[in-house]
Amino acid sequence: MKVHIEKRGEVTVVGLTGELDTTTVPEVQARLNGEVSDGVKLLLDMRKVRYMSSAGLRLLLSLYRKVQARGGDLVLVGLSDPIRDTMEVTGFLTFFQAYEGLEDGMRVLEAPR
């Protein structure tokens, strides 16, 4: 699993590549937790995530709660159909703002609140 983090203006864009499962979650979690600050605007680019296990979904929900607690915003972009289906049917999707393309997600995060 590769984690690429870059700043685009106020938005922290995190690109994930590979499989988000029980073996990769601890490292990803550590990297992402380091990005959570007051009012953070976080965009997770999931376009290159091929597979996500229960551990991955739990990581996302836990991250969402942390961002929420700090008054920030979290947006997911590029969920594959199977991952979106899994998230929908298990109820995880309801917590997230999810968009198809990177620019859609950027627009939402860059919009004045």
Added chain:
Amino acid sequence: MGDLERIDLHPTHHIAGYDLRPGRPLPYGATRVPGGINFSVASMYATACTLVLYERPGGPATVEIPFPPDFKVGKVFAMVVFGLDAETVEYGYRVDGPWDPDAGHRFDPSIVLLDPFARAISGRPVYGVRTDAPLRSRIGFDDFDWEGVRPPGIPMQELVVYEMHVRSFTRHPASGVRHPGTFGGLREKIPHLLELGVNCVELMPIFEFDELAMADDRLDYWGYGTVGYFAPKAGYAVTGPLGMQIDEFKNLVKTLHANGIEVVLDVVFNHTGEGDERGPTVSFRGIDNKSWYMLAPDGSYRNFSGTGNTLNCNHPLVRSMVLECLHAWVSEYHIDGFRFDLASILGRDTEGHVLDNPPLLETLAHDPVLANVKLIAEAWDAGGLYQVGNFPHYDGRFAEWNGCYRDAARRFLRGDDGQVKTVAECVMGSPELYPWRGPMASVNFITCHDGFTLADLWSYDRKHNDANGEDNRDGADHNDSWNCGVEGPTENPAIRATRGRMARNSLALLLLSRGVPMLLMGDEMGRSQQGNNNPYCHDGPVGWVDWRLCDTNADLLRFARQLVALRRACPVLRAPEHPTQTGDDPDIVFHGVQPDQPEWAEWARTLAFEWRAAEGEGGVYAAFNMHWQGHVFTLPPPPAHCQWHQVVDTHALSPGDFTPLEEAPPLRRSSALVGPRSCLVLVARRA
């Protein structure tokens, strides 16, 4: 001050490359503890136990760790294993002890057994797909985010129950859902439940079972052969292959609750999926046969369930499992109630004798965690015990599937002799059966998963179960059904019309009776099982709901929806007490074709009843003519300042069979013709 680090984070033993320490005997099962997992398994007669771990899901065993003798507390093997990944690890047990069937012992350490307390089970991730994969225990996570959604807490008397099978409900291609046959698919069909107006789904078993375990190539389709009482059925989850059945089922419950619909589970504590001595050894038999099962003195299985074995419900070990199981489903899954399959077995002692005060039932009745959930008994068993009306109820804590209601209603509706008095009892919520408990003790039903569907009840004189592969021997022989002239499907318009009326009469009787009405999945749209009254083994169209029926039988569906809405609109139908029949202000008055003159005679086939509302408005008059000829009923005068409005006439063609109350004009007549095998319903409204 920060968190103090726990002392028991530190291993005391190192075996086969794994860090261990003595575990805690309770709770049984596999529990996450700081740094590791606590494994605990109880067996009164085992001599040794080995934990088998699979760290790659579906892969070979990674390690087998015998429980060191000094890790045993009493008869419980308990051990903490550190450094395991709780999300992926699978496990099982080898249990050693005597192989002595005559003495009730069937230990066989060559078999890796399921944990009876496993929170999830792998091996059958997709329903019905043939596989030799072993069933393995997994760890569960209880971290679901309910977002404050709570159980609706609907009072018993307000319930309209819908009994359903998770897979059958949406498996048919015509269901149009994205995830057919699953918890997710059911969730997509919540709008149908809301439109019908039901506020409680009773799910046929959703605990893990092995649909492939039958000795031949048939399926245990319905799923009454439980293998894991704490694990939701993975094959019912579209996310089963990801092992996320726990989350998917919780999300279903959460969404149902958010829509005001409760969830009752059909739980099968009378037997397990292991069958008799010819059945597979999956868990209980290999761990502690003599404790888990009721055995005869020669070690053979007692069979009060009709399925080969009988769970030893009043053995302390089994009692604690049942209680813990229900605790888990209530506290972790927010389940609203339980329907106990063949519940009379829960009142038998370890020898099978019937107990006056069964410890298990008493425990459940007075348990604080279960205090707000509905407890419903199927108050009979296959050993000849029939306890409808006298199931041990502990001040009304247990309600019952009222089998007497079903039988009387069918006979009356069919036009049998001598049923009027009995069915009048049923309408009142069966006060003779439940004199102290009130009508909430009575779950009223005319059809349920056992037996004919409503459409088949009035299309078949006899069961047609040949496809079940038992030469038509299985299933009930006495169905009190009637084919209306021709056995099975017909194009004869008169017969079809009669069947339509019979279905409507049935629904009307059910929804105008006090007690808790229960509908069977699909009856609202005329679902047929082609005369099969026991399709427990078919994963096919015979058991699936064909959603095209919503169009084909749109008129019946409309009638059912309107009728449920009528029950909602008339509180007098749902009061939690039995009605008074005497005094100046009776709650119910029975009539015949003449007011105040009910015909109780053997030959009578007409019954009218008038539910009187305190305010007058909202009172309901219903005239049932189950005779094959029409009869004129002289109507009782409407309540003071009110007029009768006719909402139901099952002799009329749709949409005249149901006129919504707000559209129904006041009735100007003092009498009404009730057609052959038809019923009429009037509602009082202020003039």
